[in-house]
Amino acid sequence: MSGDTSMSLYREGNDMSTAFRLAEIPPQQRAKIMVVANRKGGVGKTTLVSFIAEAIALWAGKKVLIVDTDKQCNLGAAYGVIENRSQDVAHSFAGQAMRGIQEPIIHPEYYDEDGEPGMFAVRSSSAEIMKENGQDICPYGTYIQPDSPHLGKLNPMNGMLDIIPGHSEELNYLHTHADKYPARKLYEKWESWLIDYGVVEGYDLIIFDTPPLDAELNEALFQLADHVVIPVQPAKDTLSACNTITMSCIAANMADNRIHQVTTLINPLNSGNLTQKEQTLLDPIYNYAAFGTLPKGVMFPRSRIIQERRDIEVPAYLDPESFESLNKEEKKRAKPPMSSLIWGKKSDPARQKLFTVVNELHNRFFGEPLPLQKD
Ligand SMILES: Nc1ncnc2c1ncn2[C@@H]1O[C@H](COP(=O)(O)OP(=O)(O)O)[C@@H](O)[C@H]1O
Numbered sequence: 299m300s301g302d303t304s305m306s307l308y309r310e311g312n313d314m315s316t317a318f319r320l321a322e323i324p325p326q327q328r329a330k331i332m333v334v335a336n337r338k339g340g341v342g343k344t345t346l347v348s349f350i351a352e353a354i355a356l357w358a359g360k361k362v363l364i365v366d367t368d369k370q371c372n373l374g375a376a377y378g379v380i381e382n383r384s385q386d387v388a389h390s391f392a393g394q395a396m397r398g399i400q401e402p403i404i405h406p407e408y409y410d411e412d413g414e415p416g417m418f419a420v421r422s423s424s425a426e427i428m429k430e431n432g433q434d435i436c437p438y439g440t441y442i443q444p445d446s447p448h449l450g451k452l453n454p455m456n457g458m459l460d461i462i463p464g465h466s467e468e469l470n471y472l473h474t475h476a477d478k479y480p481a482r483k484l485y486e487k488w489e490s491w492l493i494d495y496g497v498v499e500g501y502d503l504i505i506f507d508t509p510p511l512d513a514e515l516n517e518a519l520f521q522l523a524d525h526v527v528i529p530v531q532p533a534k535d536t537l538s539a540c541n542t543i544t545m546s547c548i549a550a551n552m553a554d555n556r557i558h559q560v561t562t563l564i565n566p567l568n569s570g571n572l573t574q575k576e577q578t579l580l581d582p583i584y585n586y587a588a589f590g591t592l593p594k595g596v597m598f599p600r601s602r603i604i605q606e607r608r609d610i611e612v613p614a615y616l617d618p619e620s621f622e623s624l625n626k627e628e629k630k631r632a633k634p635p636m637s638s639l640i641w642g643k644k645s646d647p648a649r650q651k652l653f654t655v656v657n658e659l660h661n662r663f664f665g666e667p668l669p670l671q672k673d
């Protein structure tokens with residue numbers, strides 16, 4: 299299987315040196331690329347992406363871009379950059395009809411100073427990067443910006459967080475037309491967007507959120523990744539991803555001679571402390587170095603704050619200028635649901651667990667620990 303995967307990602311007729319452009323850029327001159335993946339849904343992929351991204355932006359002062367490639371569009375929705383368009387019910391499945399089509403909001407930089415359509419795509423999504431050539435696709439800023447009025451003194455490190463949201467209809471099209479969008483083609487689209495438009499030079503870290511069960515897209519992203527993070531629970535169906543994803547990463551290593559490292563990260567969805575039985579189930583992930591499992595006891599925190607964040611009403615997207623023009627009451631309502639885990643009390647055990655996990659990841663990505671935090 300590993301041989302087939304690497305072969306399918308080779309460009310026919312090209313020698314190795316030109317087949318993978320990302321491998322030729324010195325690592326210190328480009329963003330680290332991280333992919334969060336597991337074939338199973340509901341394991342915490344999207345949750346991990348936003349918490350890790352925010353923590354590294356705020357605690358390490360890094361420039362972070364997150365990219366949603368899941369047609370459920372949960373990541374973009376959490377930052378207020380997704381809107382629902384109702385759909386003709388007769389032409390849709392029940393699930394889709396209930397939520398309508400989820401698409402990115404009109405890009406705030408779409409209009410130029412005179413109010414005329416400008417140089418960027420009206421709506422920028424990950425699907426467009428994979429379908430078209432991505433030259434006018436522009437990330438959306440979030441409330442984490444160096445000069446963010448939303449955050450003020452809470453962002454002393456001057457980090458930032460941008461996002462490329464998903465688009466339910468377009469991503470669904472790519473999935474159902476996988477024959478026309480094989481892994482190699484998807485890889486090249488991302489590679490071109492990242493390199494030709496300066497994206498890999500503009501950020502320190504780029505994190506991809508992935509859909510469950512999309513073979514071609516996942517293989518393309520593993521080839522792109524420096525690090526693949528696999529959230530797991532003590533349950534066989536989530537753990538089986540360690541084998542399959544690690545095999546894909548080994549194939550990716552052989553294809554481009556670059557390291558595609560795996561990190562297996564326990565995300566105990568429901569229980570803060572693991573039972574003896576759960577620990578036994580998890581034993582195998584410590585037995586094989588290639589799974590990159592974090593040291594025993596280091597795991598993502600389980601917290602009510604994490605769970606509740608999902609249900610908080612996300613206020614409409616506001617660019618910093620519009621935010622500044624609001625009065626005090628309006629500002630309060632317009633504030634996004636930033637996680638108090640990240641800037642909350644340092645004595646909070648969940649925050650300490652999060653810090654330990656992010657510190658480990660930061661070390662793996664950047665070769666150094668998080669800067670020490672002042673109180
Ligand atoms: N560590 C955690 N503590 C509490 N709830 C969590 C945690 N991780 C995930 N969840 C909850 O589990 C659900 C599924 O998480 P999600 O990130 O959407 O998974 P996926 O992206 O893999 O489908 C969400 O409701 C989320 O809030």
Ligand SMILES: [Mg+2]
Nearest residue numbers: 343344368372
């Ligand atoms: Mg998700």
